[in-house]
Amino acid sequence: MSHAARTTRGDGLRSAAAGLSAAVVAVGLAELVAAVVEPSASPFAVIGGGLIDLAPSWAKDAAIALFGTADKIALITGIAIVLVGVAALAGILESRRAGVGAVILGALGVLALVAAMIRPGAGPFAWLPGLVAGVAAVVALRLLMRTVHPVPYLRAEHDERRRFLLFTVGVASVGVAALIVGSIARGASRSIESVRALLRLPAPVTPAPPVPAGAEFDIQGLASVVTPNSEFYRIDTALIVPRIDPSDWSVRIHGMVDREIEITWDELLALPMQESFTTLACVSNEVGGSLIGNALWLGHPVRELLARAGVDPKADMVLSTSSDGFTASTPIEALTDDRDALLAIGMNGEALPLEHGFPVRMVVPGLYGYVSATKWVTQLEVTRFDRTTAYWTDRGWSERGPVKLQSRIDVPRRGQRIDAGDAVIAGMAWQQHVGIEGVEVRIDEGSWRRAELSSAISDDTWVQWRLDWAATSGSHTIECRALSADGETQTSDPAGVVPDGAQGWHRVDVSVA
Ligand SMILES: Nc1nc2c(c(=O)[nH]1)N[C@H]1C(S)=C(S)[C@@H](COP(=O)(O)O)O[C@H]1N2
Numbered sequence: 001m002s003h004a005a006r007t008t009r010g011d012g013l014r015s016a017a018a019g020l021s022a023a024v025v026a027v028g029l030a031e032l033v034a035a036v037v038e039p040s041a042s043p044f045a046v047i048g049g050g051l052i053d054l055a056p057s058w059a060k061d062a063a064i065a066l067f068g069t070a071d072k073i074a075l076i077t078g079i080a081i082v083l084v085g086v087a088a089l090a091g092i093l094e095s096r097r098a099g100v101g102a103v104i105l106g107a108l109g110v111l112a113l114v115a116a117m118i119r120p121g122a123g124p125f126a127w128l129p130g131l132v133a134g135v136a137a138v139v140a141l142r143l144l145m146r147t148v149h150p151v152p153y154l155r156a157e158h159d160e161r162r163r164f165l166l167f168t169v170g171v172a173s174v175g176v177a178a179l180i181v182g183s184i185a186r187g188a189s190r191s192i193e194s195v196r197a198l199l200r201l202p203a204p205v206t207p208a209p210p211v212p213a214g215a216e217f218d219i220q221g222l223a224s225v226v227t228p229n230s231e232f233y234r235i236d237t238a239l240i241v242p243r244i245d246p247s248d249w250s251v252r253i254h255g256m257v258d259r260e261i262e263i264t265w266d267e268l269l270a271l272p273m274q275e276s277f278t279t280l281a282c283v284s285n286e287v288g289g290s291l292i293g294n295a296l297w298l299g300h301p302v303r304e305l306l307a308r309a310g311v312d313p314k315a316d317m318v319l320s321t322s323s324d325g326f327t328a329s330t331p332i333e334a335l336t337d338d339r340d341a342l343l344a345i346g347m348n349g350e351a352l353p354l355e356h357g358f359p360v361r362m363v364v365p366g367l368y369g370y371v372s373a374t375k376w377v378t379q380l381e382v383t384r385f386d387r388t389t390a391y392w393t394d395r396g397w398s399e400r401g402p403v404k405l406q407s408r409i410d411v412p413r414r415g416q417r418i419d420a421g422d423a424v425i426a427g428m429a430w431q432q433h434v435g436i437e438g439v440e441v442r443i444d445e446g447s448w449r450r451a452e453l454s455s456a457i458s459d460d461t462w463v464q465w466r467l468d469w470a471a472t473s474g475s476h477t478i479e480c481r482a483l484s485a486d487g488e489t490q491t492s493d494p495a496g497v498v499p500d501g502a503q504g505w506h507r508v509d510v511s512v513a
């Protein structure tokens, strides 16, 4: 092997390492600055957030299908992998031609800067982390390059190598240290969590009736009728959960109204509070899926606030907006009729968890979350469907999203091995704001049998069902279908989640020993 060839290959590796090291220190310093100055302007968060907003709806579906609630971790990991590749390449290109790699890394900083500034709700220093990232990356790369290409004859080769290693590892360590300090700083600014923990929610003027005695069958593996907050599904576009101090929060009701109103947290808390159980479902929930949960919500009826503002009779929609720019279009009748559409502050007896919309969110019975359940809500614009469109409507989803009649088999699970003899089949059924009249089950495409329903909390919640089954050995297929309170039978016609929710019968294959 010739001396020249060896030097070239070593150069390539070292250049790539220099690029990586420069990227690590840039990311570390930028995240540290963001943590201190403006947490939501973190380069990872703004670029990730931008990707989420730009992603076509099939990509969002695929991400949810593949990673479920871990979709955000998957995205961050993906960005990190791409960054590693680009940084290594920038290092190599820089060593071939000075300036090229620096321009690439600098451009990444500019990308973070722009992404931070165009985010809804960007603060006055949103540009700073991106700038820091760009400058740090360029300076570090140029500096490290000098040690990749040392001045000839000055030192022995192994000295040069040692010097290069020292510099590269040193610079990267500064980045890692900054990342650690940044995440500690982020943790220390957990003050919103303590504000939340110390909150005392007002008692409801209209409490929910107690959960009926027969609401819950005691069957292992069957979803509980009320979903604990810690197990409640979470779906949103927020890479960084908005941290809103209630004392800074207000909601503005404007648009086609007689008088615009703005309500602060203290004003909201002083209004009469109502409690109700409402089952919330995601339009991305597949047949048999778990993106659904039921909670006891505490809040003030949206209808009262709209009445106060005075709604123009020509309006047919309310566009709710969150602090981070998400929007949902809710048909106005769902917010003005007698259903329990709430501006909610409480979930299962505590203040809303941060990731479920603290301090205030919307909850509307009968509609999928993407057209109704805006978390971190700050604006209600009374408008018309022909004037404006919401976040997911712009990405190919239906502008209206009434919940479809659905049922699900929880027990037995797919592929579960059970013993022949007495067995139980059980699951959940729902069509919020309509109600469930019955559930039917059939085995191996035989005749339909009526399942037993638990006592529903209300028409706005899901209900459990169960059926005894004398299981015989062999492979079996179990299917279920729900009957709604208004006489509809759940369709067998399958459909995917786009554009307005999945449909079809849930089917589970089991083998009986
Ligand atoms: N601000 C904000 N609110 C949002 C969303 C969002 O992306 N941002 N997603 C909606 C969707 S698609 C659903 S299904 C529900 C989920 O509410 P959860 O996370 O509390 O279960 O929130 C809705 N509210």
Ligand SMILES: [Mo]
Pocket (backbone or CB within 6 Å): 235, 281, 282, 283, 284, 368, 369, 370
């Ligand atoms: Mo959703």
